[in-house]
Amino acid sequence: DIVLTQSPGTLSLSPGERATLSCRASQSVRNNYLAWYQQKPGQAPRLLIYDASSRATGIPDRFSGSGSGTDFTLTISRLEPEDLAVYYCQQYGSSAGFTFGPGTKVDIK
Amino acid sequence: EVQLLESGGGLVQPGGSLRLSCAASGFTFSSYAMNWVRQAPGKGLEWVSSISYSGISTYYADSVKGRFTISSDHSKSTLYLQMNSLRAEDTAVYYCARGENLIAAQDYWGQGTLVTVSS
Numbered sequence: 665d666i667v668l669t670q671s672p673g674t675l676s677l678s679p680g681e682r683a684t685l686s687c688r689a690s691q692s693v694r695n696n697y698l699a700w701y702q703q704k705p706g707q708a709p710r711l712l713i714y715d716a717s718s719r720a721t722g723i724p725d726r727f728s729g730s731g732s733g734t735d736f737t738l739t740i741s742r743l744e745p746e747d748l749a750v751y752y753c754q755q756y757g758s759s760a761g762f763t764f765g766p767g768t769k770v771d772i773k
Numbered sequence: 774e775v776q777l778l779e780s781g782g783g784l785v786q787p788g789g790s791l792r793l794s795c796a797a798s799g800f801t802f803s804s805y806a807m808n809w810v811r812q813a814p815g816k817g818l819e820w821v822s823s824i825s826y827s828g829i830s831t832y833y834a835d836s837v838k839g840r841f842t843i844s845s846d847h848s849k850s851t852l853y854l855q856m857n858s859l860r861a862e863d864t865a866v867y868y869c870a871r872g873e874n875l876i877a878a879q880d881y882w883g884q885g886t887l888v889t890v891s892s
Contacts, residue, residue, distance in 0.1 A: 697876060699879075703818075708868055708884055708885055709818065709882055710882070711878055711879060711880050714877070714880075720880060754878065756872075756877060757876060761823065762820040762823075764819065764820065765817075767818075
């Protein structure tokens with residue numbers, strides 16, 4: 665099974681700053697089938713990025729995804745207070761099913 | 774508007790059974806794969822099970838294989854998860870989520886239903 669590792673565990677930044685979140689896979693993710701989700705407190709997850717770099721419908725362009733193979737990045741170009749959330753990466757290219765990373769918590773100073 | 778509404782959660786004793794439902798609306802249910810994902814209190818997300826758009830192909834996480842059964846009723850646009858032999862570690866919020874197909878990210882999620890396994 666593919667294991668996903670996310671870093672850092674927590675990111676504390678001020679509004680307007682740039683956030684860079686990392687997701688590393690234990691083996692290459694087939695066809696870069698890697699997604700990013702945002703989960704705000706008390707809410708269900710929301711899809712931000714799919715196929716490593718495609719933004720989901722309605723997602724602001726300050727969210728962007730990049731990477732391939734085993735190393736992927738979610739960038740939030742200018743943090744806003746409502747971006748307070750936990751961000752999960754997920755791979756969906758394995759026949760053994762989906763796996764999620766442990767998450768990165770983004771705190772707004 | 775796409776909507777997914779889970780129901781059926783609650784308190785159940787270890788070894789007991791529960792059936793979760795996910796009522797879908799706002800899209801052609803029979804054209805999409807569907808999934809169950811759970812989240813234990815204060816923990817991360819864990820994939821549980823997936824079913825193809827046709828309902829023919831099903832997949833399970835090792836942690837639930839042989840105990841949980843996913844199914845769908847296209848006439849009712851409803852997804853189900855039959856959970857048997859429940860354990861304390863199955864305690865979680867269970868979300869249903871839509872995927873364009875089995876190899877796809879999940880673009881819409883329900884609000885979740887809480888399952889608590891405790892004596």
